[in-house]
Amino acid sequence: MKEEGVPLDDLGEKLVERARSGDPEAFKDMVRSFGPRLFSYLAGRLKSREAAEDAYAEVWMRVWKGLASYQSLGKFQPWLFTIAHRLSLDLLEREAGRASVSIDAAPDEEGLPLSERWPSGEPGPEREAMGRQAWEKVSAVLESLPEEQRQVFLLREFGGLSFAEIAAAMDCPLGTALARMRYAVLKLRQELEGFHA
Amino acid sequence: MHSPEHEERCLLYEAGELTEAERSAFAGALAACADCRDFLASIEACHRFCDAAGIAPDAALDARTLEGTPCRRHLSDGGRGRSGSALDRAPAGEPRPPRPRVSPRAAVGLTLAFSFAAVLAVFLIRPSSEPKDLEWSNGLDEKVAAAGEELEDISWSLGVGADSGDIDRELDDLEGAARQLRGVL
Numbered sequence: 001m002k003e004e005g006v007p008l009d010d011l012g013e014k015l016v017e018r019a020r021s022g023d024p025e026a027f028k029d030m031v032r033s034f035g036p037r038l039f040s041y042l043a044g045r046l047k048s049r050e051a052a053e054d055a056y057a058e059v060w061m062r063v064w065k066g067l068a069s070y071q072s073l074g075k076f077q078p079w080l081f082t083i084a085h086r087l088s089l090d091l092l093e094r095e096a097g098r099a100s101v102s103i104d105a106a107p108d109e110e111g112l113p114l115s116e117r118w119p120s121g122e123p124g125p126e127r128e129a130m131g132r133q134a135w136e137k138v139s140a141v142l143e144s145l146p147e148e149q150r151q152v153f154l155l156r157e158f159g160g161l162s163f164a165e166i167a168a169a170m171d172c173p174l175g176t177a178l179a180r181m182r183y184a185v186l187k188l189r190q191e192l193e194g195f196h197a
Numbered sequence: 198m199h200s201p202e203h204e205e206r207c208l209l210y211e212a213g214e215l216t217e218a219e220r221s222a223f224a225g226a227l228a229a230c231a232d233c234r235d236f237l238a239s240i241e242a243c244h245r246f247c248d249a250a251g252i253a254p255d256a257a258l259d260a261r262t263l264e265g266t267p268c269r270r271h272l273s274d275g276g277r278g279r280s281g282s283a284l285d286r287a288p289a290g291e292p293r294p295p296r297p298r299v300s301p302r303a304a305v306g307l308t309l310a311f312s313f314a315a316v317l318a319v320f321l322i323r324p325s326s327e328p329k330d331l332e333w334s335n336g337l338d339e340k341v342a343a344a345g346e347e348l349e350d351i352s353w354s355l356g357v358g359a360d361s362g363d364i365d366r367e368l369d370d371l372e373g374a375a376r377q378l379r380g381v382l
């Protein structure tokens with residue numbers, strides 16, 4: 001899902017510049033270029049497909065609102081995923097609050113494993129792009145990880161953040177972020193043994 | 198001897214987060230430790246795997262999101278201008294910003310807010326035989342202005358599709374303003 005040739009941070013900066021100079025196509029290009037990674041991140045992070053879709057629209061809205069004050073330091077992607085990280089934390093927290101007071105919530109996707117929230121029979125580009133077999137494996141691993149390890153793994157693998165940026169976003173020491181990622185990599189390695197995508 | 202610290206070093210090495218000196222020192226350690234090389238290979242396998250494993254948003258979701266293509270005029274005020282909603286500020290024919298679903302509470306609150314505004318308007322414009330400087334009207338203007346501001350905030354938030362938490366908070370503020378107003382009336 002990475003663009004050929006152009007580093008994503010450079011691409012992000014160029015798109016921000018174009019958007020600020022009034023190019024109406026720039027925001028579309030931004031969504032097209034970063035959307036799949038962002039959506040994968042949110043899909044791995046949130047508890048239902050509907051939540052991931054709402055969060056996706058909300059993150060882009062926040063990006064749009066924040067573009068005017070965005071500081072061009074070659075860090076568009078970390079900025080984007082830090083917004084997504086904070087929003088998903090808020091949403092999960094809110095959801096946990098609701099779950100604790102709701103006694104008759106309707107059954108929904110939340111009881112399903114991550115991989116089953118995107119049924120294989122679905123038509124359209126979503127299915128074409130999903131790398132289903134690989135996603136099933138990754139989501140099985142994500143499911144089995146403790147929350148903090150899952151956050152680090154997603155920020156690193158889908159958000160492309162450096163470990164220093166992850167530590168800052170999660171407000172934890174660098175060593176903690178590294179230890180969490182180490183466990184996640186070991187877990188994925190274990191799951192991948194014998195699996196050929 | 199191989200250790201978890203080696204593996205954390207591998208992570209930093211692969212991420213390009215070691216200084217030049219640390220990098221060359223680690224390259225030596227890597228050549229000498231098969232477990233480190235294994236772990237490095239696992240990190241690279243993770244990247245390959247996750248690159249292949251993405252879930253793309255469907256076309257309808259992207260269309261919903263892209264309805265909000267911004268322009269210079271929006272960005273110049275950071276989308277935060279208060280002279281009307283973002284929808285009002287957009288030039289004719291320009292696409293609207295995306296709007297996440299409004300929570301049921303926000304929808305109910307909005308209905309109440311506008312009902313409240315309508316009642317307030319009727320009250321304020323009705324012909325009155327009372328002289329304007331009666332004691333009970335002291336502070337009324339201020340309270341009406343506060344309620345009006347809260348209404349404007351909610352209208353703006355809905356216009357730019359702010360998240361339902363923000364709208365809920367603004368509804369709480371509006372309720373507060375309404376309580377104060379009732380106290381005056």
Ligand SMILES: [Zn+2]
Binds near residue numbers: 203230232
């Ligand atoms: Zn080693």
